[in-house]
Amino acid sequence: SLSPHLHESLDILLFILFMRGMVFQDVFNLTWDMADADNHFHYLRSKTEVPIDTEIPSEARKIMERYREEDCMYVFPFLHRSKNRKKDGGDDIPEESSLHRVNHHAHEIGRLAGLSLRLSTYVMRHTFATLMLESGKPVELISQCLGHSSIRTTQIYLSRISTHRVDKEVNDMFDQMLRPAVV
Structure with a gap:
């Protein structure tokens, strides 16, 4: 029941x-020519210029294909258009405006989903990193994976481990070191 723009x-x-x-x-800058025949994207991370070579999971591929347009180099052409512009007319919008729009929509999606935090593209990036950490x-x-040029950046990014994970790890230590073995 989401509007097309929210979807x-x-x-x-x-x-x-x-x-x-x-x-x-x-x-925003992803183009079809960055994808190879082996189902990988190859590009330089915008902020750090770290080379990225990443497989395109089937879930991501399905999303990409929904927006493929003939004669358009961008994987997500709608990110480059104002909301009201037709496919073939007008000026492209800058990345900052597109990010603002997506984050505005993300906040609305999060609100509709009953999330207590303000959903954004950054939150999704952080969620990926946290899920990786939580899975060990x-x-x-x-x-x-994040394209950080330093592990210290990642450590700052992940400085807050979930209470559930801390509880589990502490209980594991108690089981191994302090609790009597069950016979």
Whole structure:
């Protein structure tokens, strides 16, 4: 029951999640020629210029294909258009305006879903990193996925581990070190 504009923004949020927390600027600039025959994207991360080579999961591929337009180099052409512009006319909007629009829609989607936090593209990137950490993946791997040039950046990003994970780890330690073995 989402409007078409909210659905587009939801697709961008999900795409960010499935594409290893890809930053919005890279999503905005993503072109079809960055994808290879082996189902990978190859590009330089916009902020750090770290080379990124990432598989395109089936979930992300389905989202991409929904928006494919013949004779358009961008994977998500709607990000480059004002809301009211037709496919073939007018000036493209800048990335900052597109990000503002997607984040405005994300906030509305989060509100409709009853989320207590303000949903945004950044939150989706952070969610990816947190899910990786919570599933036991090493920080070095998470850092590479996010395209960070330093593991220290990733550590700052992930400085807050969930209460559930802390509780589990503490109980595991108690079980191993302090609690008597059950015979």
